[in-house]
Amino acid sequence: MEVTNLVMRYGDKVAVDGLSMSVEVGSITAVLGPNGAGKTTTLETCEGYRRPQSGRVTVLGLDPVTQHRALAPRVGVMLQAGGAWSGSRAEEMLRYVASLHANPQSIDAVVGRLGLGACGRTPYRRLSGGQQQRLRLAMAIIGRPELVFLDEPTSGLDPQARRAAWDLIGELSAAGVTVVLTTHYMEEVERLASDVYVVDSGQVVAAGSPAQLMAAGARGLITFEAPSGLDTADLLAALPPECEVREERPGRYAVRGRVSPQMLSAITTWCAKREVMPGQLNVERHTLEDVFLALTGKELR
Amino acid sequence: MSDRPGVDASIQAITRLDLRPAPGSAPAWAMVRSHALMETRLLLRNGEQVLLALVIPLLLLVGVAKAGGVVDLGPGRRIDVLTPGVMALAVMSAAFTSLAIATAYERRYGVLKRLGASPLSRTGLLTGKVVSLLGMEAVQLAAIGGVGLALGWNPEGGLTAALAACVLVLIGTVSFASLGMLMAGTWSAEATLAGANLVYVLLLVVGAVVIPAASYPDPLRAVATSLPSGALAEGLREVLRGEGLVWTRAVALCAWAAIGTALAIRTFKWE
Known part of the structure; x- marks a missing residue:
């Protein structure tokens, strides 16, 4: 077709x-x-x-x-x-x-x-x-x-x-x-x-393909969900150099940098010390919903 | 091999479907037959439609025949005037009112749209509707004729008259059906439901259907006999009295059929 x-x-x-x-x-x-x-x-x-x-x-x-x-x-x-x-x-x-x-x-x-x-x-x-x-x-x-x-x-x-x-x-x-x-x-x-x-x-x-869409623009990105209001500056200090941490929306965190096993481990170790369970952990991969919202905007139709 | 192949086959069929493509249309005649049967089943399931198609005409036939002088049917034996008129009413109810309402709801519920994507062509769909409609009319006319005969109806003119009556019923059906489709194809389902019933009642009262045109005052008489209802009913009364086919009736019905068909084709919306 x-x-x-x-x-x-x-x-x-x-x-x-x-x-x-x-x-x-x-x-x-x-x-x-x-x-x-x-x-x-x-x-x-x-x-x-x-x-x-x-x-x-x-x-x-x-x-x-x-x-x-x-x-x-x-x-x-x-x-x-x-x-x-x-x-x-x-x-x-x-x-x-x-x-x-x-x-x-x-x-x-x-x-x-x-x-x-x-x-x-x-x-x-x-x-x-x-x-x-x-x-x-x-x-x-x-x-x-x-x-x-x-x-x-x-x-x-x-x-x-x-x-x-x-x-x-x-x-x-x-x-x-x-x-x-x-x-x-x-x-x-x-x-x-x-x-x-x-x-x-x-x-x-x-x-x-769904995989291509989810991977697009997700290089160097790790996202996870956790209770809102975590101290992002403190997390940043625990990470390898040249990273960036943002709470994109309440309870959803994005870490940008050179993605490596060490970077992932630093995030989870930091969370473990604070008894925080990181959920929905995505490595260099957006969720399809994020892709969709990013592409089509958030206003109601 | 299993001892009970039937049972095993049915279990197999429920758990797995062979979804490999094997497309194709059924033969045209089979599609038309299937569609006509489906429409007929749905019609018979619908109480109001059966009421309109059979119960009301039969009640009118028996009621007016027995009512003596309450309703003036003009000259001639009452039952001989009444029976052809009730037949015309039955044709009107099936070919106009029932068809219009059913089709308007088919449009409303996306049935016509869905069938547009099926192997059934529009011609096939319309043929199926016509076959169902003619089947319905055959039952109606047989029932009304039977009850009429039992009440002493004495049709004249033999086989020629019967044939002429069939011709009138056919042209009448086309003219009513085209007008019904015109309404169903342009109006909403609710408007068609109201409109088709209203037209039915109006024509019953002023359309020279059951009460012959001869009983109408002068200006109204000409109008009534030029309407499809009056043309069909008067035509049937004349033919079944043995007076032969009056051509103006057939011409009036053909004109309505031509106008209705042309307008319906031009305006009909399938969605």
């Missing part, structure tokens, strides 16, 4: 502003960004719902709008919301979507795997949010697609269901299915994604 310089506007508002991305077959690509960053618009343009106003989109070598009929059976789509008749039952809805495909998955297997058996005869509108979410995921994979677009596949799921969904997404990729998903969960990205695109204001602000 290839997106080149995509531009999409709604009236005066630019939703996607020259976005490019490229997705390898069999990879799991996560599109990350604050609300309103243009993630869903990008995904829906790839799904053929919108015609690119400028730029080019090809999916499995096809144009999603003009060659939509050839593309649709090969792609599984999970919308962010809705997509099922309010009066339909989970298994019935799944059976219906399966009937539109040539070689669908076994309904019973998918129902069992995603725990949809408990939905019984309850209509879609009265299912719990998590059940609706799992049904939408099931609808995306039931037709044995080559490529799936999952728009926030695990938002609103409980931890068990989230893990079940992660396992399933991992297995999809292992079986050769290309996965493109949007998410707000950093843990999801770290666990699943082989490639990440961070999108803000309709543009890609960073791209790479």
Whole structure:
């Protein structure tokens, strides 16, 4: 899948502003960004719902709008919301979507795997949010697609269901299915994604593997969490020369310098003397959340 | 080999899925059949829709037939005037009101959007809807015709009249359905719910459906018979009285169908 310089506007508002991305077959690509960053618009343009106003989109070598009929059976789509008749039952809805495909998955297997058996005869509108979410995921994979677009596949799921969904997404990729998903969960990205695109204001602000993103700009940096208000000057005195210590936000400390085993040991020894337990200790590695906040700012959207 | 392959196979299936891609569309006819069955099941599950499609027309048929002089149906045997009118009402309820409300909610809940990404084409989707609709109408007309006959309805004109009635019902269905889709494709679900029911009641009262146009005062009569409701109901009354097909009825229905279809195609929003 290839997106080149995509531009999409709604009236005066630019939703996607020259976005490019490229997705390898069999990879799991996560599109990350604050609300309103243009993630869903990008995904829906790839799904053929919108015609690119400028730029080019090809999916499995096809144009999603003009060659939509050839593309649709090969792609599984999970919308962010809705997509099922309010009066339909989970298994019935799944059976219906399966009937539109040539070689669908076994309904019973998918129902069992995603725990949809408990939905019984309850209509879609009265299912719990998590059940609706799992049904939408099931609808995306039931037709044995080559490529799936999952728009926030695990938002609103409980931890068990989230893990079940992660396992399933991992297995999809292992079986050769290309996965493109949007998410707000950093843990999801770290666990699943082989490639990440961070999108803000309709543009890609960073791209790479999760490891690359977390390592970028983290040379010479050790971070840890501990009670706020530690004496940073005292810590600095205990460190090798030419270091720098800052409490970046309450309870979160950043030590910059030439990272070495001695430097790490000096930090932990200093903490040990004060009966302080350093948590979330990261050596030359940002957390994905830090990367995300640094790239997209902290104001609410 | 296991002694109980069925049990083992089902356990296997639950724990592991073969997720290797094997994409493909089902045959077009199978998709249309599946869609029509799905829509029909959902319709039958919905109490209000069944009320609108069958219960109200049948109650009107029996009630007005037995009500003697309370409702003036003009010249002719009461049941012969009443039955074709109730048939027209049933077509209107299924092809206009039910279809509009169901489609508006499909739009609202993203069903149409999701199906847009499925192998089912828009033509396939519309064909499925039409098949479901015609099936519904067949049941309605059979029930109303049956009850009418039991109440002494005496349709005239033989097979020719029956065929002409079918033609009128088909064009009437297209005109009502296109107007229903026009409403569902542009209005919100709530507005469609209110609007489609309001139009149904208004046409029932002033649209020459159950009460024949002959009982209407003069200016209203011309308006009523040019509406799709009046054109269909008058047409059915004339045909089933053995008077043959009056072409102005078919022309009026075709005109509504053409206007409705052109506008619906131009304005319909799938999301």
